[in-house]
Amino acid sequence: MKRPVRVMLIEDSEDYRRVIACLLYQKSDIEVSREFGTSEIAIRTLQEMKPENKPDIILLDLNLPGLSGLDSIHELLQHAPESKIIILTQSDKEEDVLRGIQLGASGYILKSADLNMLIDGIHSVHSGGAIIDPSLAKFILVQLNDRLPDVESGATLTRREMEVLELVAEGLSQRKIASQLGISAFTVNEYVRNIYGKLDAQNAPSAVSKAYVSGVLFPKRRELSRQIAVS
DSSP: OOOOOOEEOOSOOOOHHHHHHHHHOOOEEEEEEEESSHHHHHHHHEEEESSGGGGGGEEOOOOOOOHHHHHHHHHHHHTTTEEEEEEEEEEOOOOHHHHHTTTTTTTETTTTHHHHHHHHHHHHHTTOOOOEEEHHHHHHHHHHHHHHHOOOOOOOOHHHHHHHHHHTTOOOHHHHHHHHTSSSSHHHHHHHHHHHHHHTTTHHHHHHHHHHHHTSSOSOOOHHHHHHHOO
């Protein structure tokens, strides 16, 4: 029998932590392994944990007492390199979104989002993908596009990989992409892995931005700017 996805929750609000934990406890394929109110305690716990007991997913708030969520990402990944971090926060500040992704977070979800998005995000990230709150997806794309240098890419994506990448750019989870394309979530995950490899990207925002900048999705960078400006 397949082991449930093991989740660690780092959230200073006890009430919100209880809400999220109760939601996840209802899912037989997700297990809340540990809950913490500060990142310092979580980091110390990870240092002492055996590798086989470490979480698959770390749900991380940003506004934490003491060491902030952003400042804790490096240490969390240092002591749990196989774990994936999903930022779960109220902050939609531009600098928080960008820094979180650049520091290695595999997902960024606002607390105002539908809780089903969180469930989808956990499964998507665990299977090797990423999750970006749809309300932030376009912004992230534009900002990373502006920060990346103009490059030429020799990557050649298949038609289906292009379809998957376009849906990733819209902020869809792997489960929703699978439903829309009429294929399995496992197949979507394989496409995503291939895309990351071809574009030399570590996460979804990086893959989408590199695809736009290099012309894999659009032949010219200014075409992206024009499309975003009129949308």
